Amino acid sequence: MTVIYFAGSIRGGRGEAELYGQIIEYLKEYGKVLTDHTGGLDLAKVVVAEVTTHDLGVGFEIGKALERNEWINGSDRKKILCLYRPSDGKRLSAMIAGCEGLTVGKYAKIEEARRHIDDFFRK
Template sequence: MSLNIYFCGSIRGGRQDVAVYQKLVKALQTYGKVLTEHVSDRVISEKVIVAEVTQPSLGVGYELGRAVAMNKRILCLFRPSSGRVLSAMIRGAETAGSMFKVQDYTEEEAEKIIEEYFSTLDQERTL
């Protein structure tokens, strides 16, 4: 499977999680080309959005809203160990059968969660 994957994480809201972002991007590269945050909305053609949402960010929230409007598959990753509480709007966006998924994770299990998510997508594509 080779997908275009748009990864988003906080940039101006705080760069405390940059090492986590690097690890996630490396894991995502197994499943396709990871696009940068510099891709404009008009040319976004990816099928999957992966957002690390632990660090609050208006920009990431905006990107997620645009992705929902464009009917994209979305995986939001949140680390409860951060002591933060995920926005109720993001947490509540996942509904049964929706393409919006929120997954709590630890750094140690990040790669496994990503693998399981993309395996499920792969199975859906072969049906």
């Protein structure tokens, strides 16, 4: 079973809790989802982050996964998907957009996010 770590903004994204819950429920079709704390990040093979709301904690978790990948070869590297909803006043972080080690999926509706998740896990 694939272990998946989900990261989403806690403080700034409180209004997104329902959306995060929908993403987490869908991710369960692909494996066991960890969300509790960064300790679980080490156990995960896959990281899925909702990055619409800028959050230092989510950035830290993504950075930690990317740093680990620098020291690991091939198939043992963590796959990282960042989901982002473009909207007025919310732009994708340039650090996320320009990072080669990340897959970014833009979506407006949960169905589009699910398609990005499906495509990501099929790779």
